[in-house]
Amino acid sequence: MNLSMEAIIWEHNRLRLLDQTKLPRSIEYIECNHYQTVAEAIKKLAVRGAPAIGAAAAYGLVVGAGQIEAADRQTFVAKLADIARELGDTRPTAVNLRWALDRMMMRLAAAPEQDVQELRRILLDEAHAIYQEDIQSNRQMGEFGQALLPDGARVLTHCNAGALATAGYGTALGVIRAAHEKGKQIHVFADETRPLLQGARLTAWEMLQAGIPVTLITDNMAGYLMAKQQVDCVIVGADRITANGDVANKIGTYGVAVLAKHHNIPFYVAAPLSTIDLRLSSGDEIPIEERDPREVTHHGGQAMAPEGVQVWNPAFDVTPHQLVTAIITEQGVIYPPYLENLAKVCGNNK
Numbered sequence: 001m002n003l004s005m006e007a008i009i010w011e012h013n014r015l016r017l018l019d020q021t022k023l024p025r026s027i028e029y030i031e032c033n034h035y036q037t038v039a040e041a042i043k044k045l046a047v048r049g050a051p052a053i054g055a056a057a058a059y060g061l062v063v064g065a066g067q068i069e070a071a072d073r074q075t076f077v078a079k080l081a082d083i084a085r086e087l088g089d090t091r092p093t094a095v096n097l098r099w100a101l102d103r104m105m106m107r108l109a110a111a112p113e114q115d116v117q118e119l120r121r122i123l124l125d126e127a128h129a130i131y132q133e134d135i136q137s138n139r140q141m142g143e144f145g146q147a148l149l150p151d152g153a154r155v156l157t158h159c160n161a162g163a164l165a166t167a168g169y170g171t172a173l174g175v176i177r178a179a180h181e182k183g184k185q186i187h188v189f190a191d192e193t194r195p196l197l198q199g200a201r202l203t204a205w206e207m208l209q210a211g212i213p214v215t216l217i218t219d220n221m222a223g224y225l226m227a228k229q230q231v232d233c234v235i236v237g238a239d240r241i242t243a244n245g246d247v248a249n250k251i252g253t254y255g256v257a258v259l260a261k262h263h264n265i266p267f268y269v270a271a272p273l274s275t276i277d278l279r280l281s282s283g284d285e286i287p288i289e290e291r292d293p294r295e296v297t298h299h300g301g302q303a304m305a306p307e308g309v310q311v312w313n314p315a316f317d318v319t320p321h322q323l324v325t326a327i328i329t330e331q332g333v334i335y336p337p338y339l340e341n342l343a344k345v346c347g348n349n350k
């Protein structure tokens with residue numbers, strides 16, 4: 001099985017998304033001939049990961065633009081704004097989703113062209129730019145972050161912040177890839193990451209195909225692994241980072257951060273500047289997605305809990321900035337006190 005798969009493919013004027021709900025058992029692509037197919041793919045996590053859903057939504061807007069039968073610019077833009085709203089409403093926590101859609105709509109607003117076909121081309125160019133810039137950011141992040149990983153480092157990660165969560169290469173896993181590419185022996189401990197198992201299904205898969213040693217653990221093993229002094233640092237991705245450095249990431253991240261603090265283990269967050277939301281002053285303001293209870297009560301279609309049990313299923317949690325050692329970005333590594341005041345270091349670059 002060819003394992004080096006891209007999450008998002010635009011070729012021959014068609015958008016295909018790797019269906020990550022099928023991994024690692026099978027590699028299947030979703031043909032996106034309608035923008036609502038993209039919306040559904042984001043909702044069901046066929047495509048997932050903050051930068052990946054931003055890029056996918058940008059291409060989804062291009063697909064939607066092709067479906068609009070409008071001769072004049074004003075009607076075209078008005079209908080496209082409705083499509084952007086529908087795509088933006090699919091998941092609330094990852095800021096990259098609306099960041100990418102807002103960028104696409106602002107590019108359109110800045111274009112003087114009146115010809116609808118020309119506007120469609122401009123949108124496609126912008127989606128390509130978002131996609132390519134994300135890969136470049138991840139590689140730059142990897143270069144900065146790998147300096148934090150000594151040869152022989154044992155790195156724990158949570159969920160999947162790899163090539164599958166981005167346009168390619170990965171954020172947290174991009175740092176690990178970069179260290180590996182420099183010849184460092186890195187051992188990854190991957191939290192399985194209940195309930196949807198992005199760690200077991202996707203991170204373990206990505207590390208195996210990259211030839212990077214990986215050990216899969218259940219989420220409740222992380223503390224004991226740290227107590228056994230088997231972890232040198234933690235690296236995770238992010239879905240939204242607020243102006244004071246609070247980090248929203250996959251549910252369970254906060255617990256890992258508390259454990260890392262207790263064991264004096266560095267806790268790094270790798271994320272592009274597009275994940276930083278300076279409009280929010282703290283993590284309390286981040287909208288946290290709550291998902292279908294069946295994700296918790298069922299696995300593989302089989303009930304794992306009694307019928308009728310109450311379930312709470314937040315898809316993310318918030319790690320206070322006090323527990324974050326540094327934020328690794330494509331512009332460099334941000335430490336306290338700047339980490340708590342991100343406007344100072346990236347207000348002009350966003």
Ligand SMILES: CSC[C@H]1O[C@H](OP(=O)(O)O)[C@H](O)[C@@H]1O
Pocket residue numbers: 045048049050051158159160161162165166171172198236237238239249250251315
């Ligand atoms: C590189 S950002 C990846 C980020 O997104 C994941 O969430 P989901 O799988 O629900 O999209 C998780 O929080 C990762 O850290």
